[in-house]
Amino acid sequence: MSATAVGSATALAGCAELLGGGDGLRVMVWSGNYADRFEEGLVSQWEEDHDTDIQVERGWDGVLEQIRNAPEDDPPFDVTVAEGNFYYYGRQDDLFEPIDRDNISNEDEIMDFFTEIRDPEYGMPVDGAPCTIIHREDADVDPETWADLSGDAVANSEGVGIDTGFWWYPMYAAALGMGEEGDAEVMYDEDNHEEILEAVDDWGVDEWASSGEDIWQAFDNETIDVAQWYYDQTAYDIDDEEGLTHTMPEQTTGWINNWCVVRGTDRQDEAEEFIDFLLDAEVQSTWAEDHPMMFSNENIDYPEELEDDLPTTDEEARDVAFPDWEFLSEHDGDLSEAFDSMQHSS
The missing domain is CATH 3.40.190.10 (Periplasmic binding protein-like II)
Structure with missing residues (x-):
C-alpha cells in the first residue's frame, strides 16, 4: 500500500x-x-x-x-x-x-x-495498486513473476525486502508463485498456509519494511537486491533511485x-x-x-x-x-502471529 x-x-x-x-x-x-x-x-x-x-x-x-x-x-x-x-x-x-x-x-x-x-x-x-517487484539493475536478478523470487538467482542475491505490516500481500505473492494456474487459489485452503509461509521465508528476507522509505534505504545500504512493494509507491518514485528498476508480474496481488x-x-x-x-x-x-x-x-x-x-x-x-x-478473517490471528514469528526469528 x-x-x-x-x-x-x-x-x-x-x-x-x-x-x-x-x-x-x-x-x-x-x-x-x-x-x-x-x-x-x-x-x-x-x-x-x-x-x-x-x-x-x-x-x-x-x-x-x-x-x-x-x-x-x-x-x-x-x-x-x-x-x-x-x-x-x-x-x-x-x-x-x-x-x-x-x-x-x-x-x-x-x-x-x-x-x-x-x-x-x-x-x-x-x-x-498492484504489487510490483523492485530489483537492482546491475545484480544478477531479473524477476518477471512471483515464482522467480523462489529461484536460484534471488537466493544468491543480497536478499529480499517485503512489507511487514500487511502480511497478506507477501503471502498472496508467494501463493501466486506456487499456483499452477498463475492464481492465488492455494491461499484458500488452510492446509497450504504453512507451505506458503515457508515460501516467503525461503525468499531470504533481509528487510522487513514498514514503509517505502525502509525499502529505498535497504537498497541504498546494499542489503537487498529485490523487493516486493506497491506500484503506487514505485512507478514515479523509482526515478529518484539510482540503479533500480521494477517489473510488474502479469499475475499479481x-x-x-x-x-x-x-x-x-x-x-x-x-x-x-x-x-x-x-x-x-x-x-x-x-x-x-x-x-x-x-x-x-x-x-x-x-x-x-x-x-x-x-x-x-x-x-x-x-x-x-x-x-x-471473508476467508482471511477466520485465519487472521494465526497467520499474523506466524508471520510475526517468522520475522523475529530471521
Whole structure:
C-alpha cells in the first residue's frame, strides 16, 4: 500500500493527524505521500468546481478505532478510505452508512470485477495498486513473476525486502508463485498456509519494511537486491533511485480502496457527492498524473508511462488477486502471529 504499514486490523490503534479546519467535508485518507498526492491531484480538482471545502485528515492504523470510539451521532470524519481489511472489519462493526446508489451516477462505469470482489453496499471501489517487484539493475536478478523470487538467482542475491505490516500481500505473492494456474487459489485452503509461509521465508528476507522509505534505504545500504512493494509507491518514485528498476508480474496481488460514508455523519449527501466525484473517469485520469494508482473506472485514460502496467479493462483487472477477507478473517490471528514469528526469528 503506502507509507507506514500496520499489523492486523484486529489490533487497530493510533490516531490521525488533522490538516486544515473549519466546516469542510472531513475526509480521512492514508498518511504519507498518499495524502500528499491526494491533495495535489484530487482535492485541487474538487475545489475548482465545488463550494464545499475538503478537510483532509491523515491516518493509518487508528482509522476504524476512531470511529468505534466516537459517539454514533458524532463521527470524527464524514468520509473514509478503506482498504480490503479495513472495509471488512468496518462493516462487521457497522461503522459505515449504506451508500444511496441513486447518488452515485458513475457506478455503471466501474469495472465489474471491483464490485464483484466486494459488495459496494457500504463503499465504492475507487483506487488502489498492484504489487510490483523492485530489483537492482546491475545484480544478477531479473524477476518477471512471483515464482522467480523462489529461484536460484534471488537466493544468491543480497536478499529480499517485503512489507511487514500487511502480511497478506507477501503471502498472496508467494501463493501466486506456487499456483499452477498463475492464481492465488492455494491461499484458500488452510492446509497450504504453512507451505506458503515457508515460501516467503525461503525468499531470504533481509528487510522487513514498514514503509517505502525502509525499502529505498535497504537498497541504498546494499542489503537487498529485490523487493516486493506497491506500484503506487514505485512507478514515479523509482526515478529518484539510482540503479533500480521494477517489473510488474502479469499475475499479481494488490489492494483497492472502497470509499465509505462514516456512521452518524449528518453530511451523507455531500459525502456521496464526493465519492461519486472520485469515480469520475476524467477525475481519475487527472489524479493518475500525480499518483500512479490503479483506478476503477473503465474509461480512465492513464498517462503513457502507466498504461501498459495498469488494468484498463475488466479482463485485465482480473489478473490482480485481491485478498478475500471473508476467508482471511477466520485465519487472521494465526497467520499474523506466524508471520510475526517468522520475522523475529530471521
